[in-house]
Amino acid sequence: MEAQEHEWILRLADDALVLAQRLSEWCSHGPALEEDIALSNIALDLLGQARAMLTLAGGREGRGRDEDALAYFRTDSEYRNALLVELPNGHFGDTITRQMLFDQFAVLRYDALANQSVDLELSAIASKALKEVRYHAAHSSQWVVRLGDGTEESHQRVQESLNVLWPYTEELFEDDAVSQACAAAGILPLNASFKEVWSSQVQSILSEATLSIPESKALLTGGRNGRHTEHLSYMLAEMQVLQRTYPGAEW
Amino acid sequence: MTQEMDLNQRFEQYIAADQKIEAKDWMPDAYRKTLIRQISQHAHSEIIGMQPEGNWITRAPSLKRKSILLAKVQDEAGHGLYLYSAAETLGISRDEMLDALHTGKAKYSSIFNYPTLTWADMGAVGWLVDGAAIMNQVPLCKCSYGPYARAMVRVCKEESFHQRQGFQIMLTLSQGTAEQKELAQDAFNRWWWPSLMMFGPNDATSKHSEQSMRWKIKRFSNDELRQRFVDMTVPQAELLGLTVPDADLKWNEVTGHYDFGPIDWGEFEQVVAGNGPCNRERIDTRVTAHENGAWVREAATAYAAKSSKRASSQNSAA
Numbered sequence: 001m002e003a004q005e006h007e008w009i010l011r012l013a014d015d016a017l018v019l020a021q022r023l024s025e026w027c028s029h030g031p032a033l034e035e036d037i038a039l040s041n042i043a044l045d046l047l048g049q050a051r052a053m054l055t056l057a058g059g060r061e062g063r064g065r066d067e068d069a070l071a072y073f074r075t076d077s078e079y080r081n082a083l084l085v086e087l088p089n090g091h092f093g094d095t096i097t098r099q100m101l102f103d104q105f106a107v108l109r110y111d112a113l114a115n116q117s118v119d120l121e122l123s124a125i126a127s128k129a130l131k132e133v134r135y136h137a138a139h140s141s142q143w144v145v146r147l148g149d150g151t152e153e154s155h156q157r158v159q160e161s162l163n164v165l166w167p168y169t170e171e172l173f174e175d176d177a178v179s180q181a182c183a184a185a186g187i188l189p190l191n192a193s194f195k196e197v198w199s200s201q202v203q204s205i206l207s208e209a210t211l212s213i214p215e216s217k218a219l220l221t222g223g224r225n226g227r228h229t230e231h232l233s234y235m236l237a238e239m240q241v242l243q244r245t246y247p248g249a250e251w
Numbered sequence: 252m253t254q255e256m257d258l259n260q261r262f263e264q265y266i267a268a269d270q271k272i273e274a275k276d277w278m279p280d281a282y283r284k285t286l287i288r289q290i291s292q293h294a295h296s297e298i299i300g301m302q303p304e305g306n307w308i309t310r311a312p313s314l315k316r317k318s319i320l321l322a323k324v325q326d327e328a329g330h331g332l333y334l335y336s337a338a339e340t341l342g343i344s345r346d347e348m349l350d351a352l353h354t355g356k357a358k359y360s361s362i363f364n365y366p367t368l369t370w371a372d373m374g375a376v377g378w379l380v381d382g383a384a385i386m387n388q389v390p391l392c393k394c395s396y397g398p399y400a401r402a403m404v405r406v407c408k409e410e411s412f413h414q415r416q417g418f419q420i421m422l423t424l425s426q427g428t429a430e431q432k433e434l435a436q437d438a439f440n441r442w443w444w445p446s447l448m449m450f451g452p453n454d455a456t457s458k459h460s461e462q463s464m465r466w467k468i469k470r471f472s473n474d475e476l477r478q479r480f481v482d483m484t485v486p487q488a489e490l491l492g493l494t495v496p497d498a499d500l501k502w503n504e505v506t507g508h509y510d511f512g513p514i515d516w517g518e519f520e521q522v523v524a525g526n527g528p529c530n531r532e533r534i535d536t537r538v539t540a541h542e543n544g545a546w547v548r549e550a551a552t553a554y555a556a557k558s559s560k561r562a563s564s565q566n567s568a569a
Contacts, residue, residue: 031544031547036301092547147547147554150550151550249427
């Protein structure tokens with residue numbers, strides 16, 4: 001059980017860490033100063049969540065790994081994030097659509113963790129995170145609506161973003177031995193249990209945005225087991241460069 | 252004519268009595284223009300300044316350092332935002348100011364045209380560049396134009412935190428491995444002289460200084476502030492075990508200040524003229540971000556127009 005919960009916390013932490021890393025790439029490239037501030041703020045929140053969970057996971061593991069050991073010295077195949085969050089940023093519409101799809105999920109997951117989990121330490125982290133991701137969800141959904149129902153160009157662009165990203169959403173709701181064990185232990189409900197509410201909320205945002213859910217048969221998955229896209233390895237090469245170049249140094 | 256003389260007299264009296272000039276007060280055109288130039292330049296510097304530091308966010312060597320750096324760069328965007336707002340009180344729009352930046356009509360601090368080559372540059376920039384900025388900016392909290400003075404109070408609080416975090420990075424490096432010490436010294440060598448140039452030309456050749464001092468926009472001369480910075484920083488460098496890259500630097504018993512070698516004003520002029528190592532990249536990055544964001548801003552405007560139309564038609568139906 002401990003091993004399974006460890007694995008499960010890493011999934012949660014890596015979702016936050018990898019998305020924070022992606023969002024931080026936007027710094028000084030945003031469409032307006034306000035968005036530079038908003039995206040870096042969201043990145044900071046996610047980074048804070050990741051650090052809290054990595055610290056918890058590392059501490060419980062008892063192998064002397066702190067947040068940095070886990071962030072900087074795992075390879076891409078040891079990362080457990082969903083593929084959705086590691087995809088390159090694309091244009092602002094791609095980033096904000098990904099963010100909306102993820103934020104809606106993150107709110108449900110943290111809500112369950114904060115209010116139902118028997119793991120009180122995790123639940124405390126989730127309570128704080130929940131307040132943050134609710135803001136993120138408001139921000140990203142408002143932007144999806146603005147872009148979808150903005151100009152013809154923005155509508156087309158963001159519909160295309162949705163078409164590309166949609167096949168990655170199914171992975172969020174997959175369950176396996178790890179999530180089943182954690183659900184049975186009362187740590188967190190099955191991922192599948194979030195699907196219905198998520199779908200109806202996303203549907204309502206998309207219809208306000210005059211966007212339609214693409215018909216996709218593709219099922220892009222594998223991140224939870226360490227089978228990632230080609231993109232993650234590059235991201236980690238950049239992120240980990242100093243720690244790996246000067247092993248053992250304090251920064 | 253008489254009325255204008257009265258207004259001008261009242262303005263001068265305000266300045267003399269250290270009263271704040273507010274947005275709606277009468278002010279001489281030249282005062283307004285000087286402030287727009289200075290505040291917008293300052294805002295542009297914050298925005299362009301995000302780039303050299305943003306350069307290391309994705310490669311920060313620990314998650315804690317990444318958080319701090321991200322927060323710092325975000326602060327800079329915030330400074331830009333409220334400085335643009337302060338300038339807007341003088342009757343210029345943010346779009347006009349950005350356009351001036353993008354077309355090269357407006358300047359920003361030349362220091363940001365130098366590259367950040369290693370992680371140690373995050374230390375050196377915070378310690379030296381933000382340190383020099385604070386020297387320049389603290390007196391602005393008392394400048395005669397109210398909205399600028401108030402914006403600067405907040406800016407300075409945050410800058411002082413930035414400066415300390417930069418010093419802290421340098422301290423960690425200087426107590427680290429031999430390679431880390433080398434990184435720290437190398438960054439210090441590269442940033443020391445450009446930091447001294449941040450205070451602007453020598454007093455004898457500074458073209459805007461005299462009038463600005465009279466208007467109490469500027470409170471101390473370039474050379475005074477530069478000397479203060481050197482006097483403050485040299486002991487800090489000693490504490491870090493770093494060597495100031497200036498063979499002429501020595502303590503002067505008579506003046507009670509450090510004497511330092513001549514500044515290469517030729518280099519300064521080259522960078523100001525657009526020929527520094529990163530001038531083109533900094534502006535290109537800014538312009539590209541702005542152009543790539545055009546469709547997003549248009550969409551937001553179009554959506555806002557649709558929403559208010561829908562709201563008003565709902566109101567009239569009710």
